[in-house]
Amino acid sequence: MKTLGRISISLLLILLFGFLRDTILAQPLAPHPPTPVWQQDSPVYSPSGKGSNGNDETPGEWYAGDTPANLQEDAPVLLFVPGLNNVAQIFWEDNDMYQTALDAGYQTAFVQLHDAGGASADMWENGQLLAEKIEEISAHFSNKPITVIAYSKGGVDTHAAITYYGAGEFVENVITLSSPHHGSQLADLANSSWAGWLADLIGAQGEGTTAVETGYMEYFRSITDVEPAASAHDYYTIGGTDWGSMFSSTWFGGMYLNSYGDNDGVVTASSSHLPVGELLEIGNWNHTTVRSGDTFPIFENVISDNSLARLTQHTPIHEEAIQQKAPLNQWITGGELIEAKEKALPITIDESIKKANLQLFSAAPLLSLELLDPTGKSTPITPKVTENEEGYFINSISHHIALENLQTGTWQLRLKSSKENAYLLVADYTGENLVSVEADAFTNKSNLTQTVTVDKSQVKPETVKATYYVKESGATPEQVRTYENDANLSQTVPLQNENQSYVVTIEVEGLTKEGNAFKRTFINSVYRAD
Structure with missing residues (x-):
């Protein structure tokens, strides 16, 4: 019995050790030791850089993935670059992109840009920081070439890093996942006069948002695409056309962007195409799923800089398809909500309007929300409410109301909040x-x-x-x-x-x-x- 007891204890210890070993191996990626430390004096931000996105990571810190058991020795290192208001963890927390790349035999790295520290930055600040980190990462991996997989605004930051800050000598090629190479009309909306009160309260007044306005990005394209370094590498682009699940934050964005063309809820398909790059695919992804392992098979065969591997059968979007088109049927308003004081928003419905989708954003939950028809009668509504965890209106709350068979005249949307608040109302009309x-x-x-x-x-x-x-x-x-x-x-x-x-x-x-x-x-x- 004593022998059996000792065997049982030994067996228990072996099992426990195995469990602990597997648990340790399963932990999220840790910063590569020694942890790279970003050294810089306290940054001086312009008024547009004072927003807070709630992040508290260290800009410049980077992460090395595990060495794959089936390592592809001749393959480049895959460096994943996050987007606006994102942190590096988006590629492995609730996402299989890292695991997909690891299983395919690639060495991986992930970097924190300025946005990870709490306030978004433009492509100049992020590009300079990214270039420094690319050189460090290349040295760590014995100067192996790097293929950058950049998500959303990270693609713009990467283009700046290569074109202006010398990162090109360490990079083999670049793949961008739904990057706003021509800007996003949602960024224009976020910085508009009507969105000002809401943007102030939710911390959306960021330099990164300003940088991807359609006006600034057209200027950026005009000075960047003519630079020799801008087209010295192979760039491959992927875009999406899905808005995500109904009433999600990308769905709200998709509704707004619909007048501008196919989009993934944040970036239009045409904007995701880089003029000096090659379009790989516009597929059924939203702005969240485009950064997942679902897109890995689309770009894997162009990871190495091999011209024979290019997907030349895809037809690039032509310039005329990229021209900005203004929405023709929207009415927008916004402002502040005073504690416990009702705000009445008049909504003018003319005979040309067949349907109306009301998208109401608030900085905090509303105490009440009521709709009155032109006769003053209360109309029953059941708003679909969503908390926005990503995007240009991160930290806001969305309310969606769909209306049909509308009576001509002035309707009223009445709002009340139990605390200091702000709102932005976007009325999309069909007609x-x-x-x-x-x-x-x-x-x-x-x-x-x-x-x-x-x-x-x-x-x-x-x-x-x-x-x-x-x-x-x-x-x-x-x-x-x-x-x-x-x-x-x-x-x-x-x-x-x-x-x-x-x-x-x-x-x-x-x-x-x-x-x-x-x-x-x-x-x-x-x-x-x-």
Whole structure:
């Protein structure tokens, strides 16, 4: 019995040791020892860099994955670069991308950019930091070449690191996963005059958001794509067309971006294509699943810099498909909510509107939400509520209300909050296009002309007026300049500062031919170069 007891104890210890060993091996990646430490004096941020995304990682810290049992000796190291407001952990926490690469026999590395430290950064700061880390990572792996797999804005940061900061000598090629190479209209919305109150409360006033406005990215493309280093490497791009599950944060983004074309809930398919790169695939991914192991088989055969492995059967998106298209049927408003005080939002419904999708963002939960029809009667609604854990409106709460068979007239959406709060309302309409707007995306002039055109067969031109709200990106809501025009509708607005991004919000209102009031909102961004 004693012998059996000793055997049982020994067996128990062996099993326990095995369990502990497996548990240790299964732990999340740890920083490679010694942990790289990012050395820099306290950064000086512009007003647009004061937002907080809630991250508390160390910028510049990087992680080395386990050595695969089936290591591909001649393959490059795969360096995964996160996107706007992301941390490196997005590739292995609730995600199989790291495990997929490990199982395929690749050595891997993961890096924290400035966004991991709590405030997003532009492609210049992140690009410089990334270039330094790429050199360190290359040295750690005995100077093996690196293939960068960059997610979302990480693709823009990577292009900057290679083009401007000398990272190219360590990099073999680059794969970007739904990167906003032409910007995102959601970034324009986040920095618009109506979103200012909400952005302040949820910490969305980040330099990273400003950097991927459509206006600034057009400027970035104009100065970057002509650089010899910009096209010295092979770039491969992947984009998505799925919005994710209904009422998710990417679904809300997909609704807003729908007027601009196919999108993954954050970035349009056309924007995900880099002009100096090669399109691999536009597939059924949303902005979250595009960074998962699902896309690994799409880009695995171009990981090594081998021209024979390129997927030349894919047809790149042509430039004309990338031109910005303004949404024609939206009305947008926003502002602050005072504690326990009801806010009534008038929503003007004209006869051309067949359906309306109301997307209401708030910084904190609402105490009450009520919809009244034009007669003042309360209409039963059941908003779909979602907390946004990613994206340009991270930390906000979304409420979705779908309306059909709408009575013409002025509806009211009544909001009340139990604490200081802010809201942004985006009303997407299905119906006739009454108004269109054209404007440049970047300029070196001190003014910008916005051209507004109305459909004279559907509206009374003499009743139409346009109000222009001009806001420096990242400025507070109180710093918006307003201009009104009810003569020829088009307006030349001043752009006072060089090397500055602006978001221009245009409110167009008037009467239809049937005498019903209509309102539409247009938002576009512009960058004034020197």
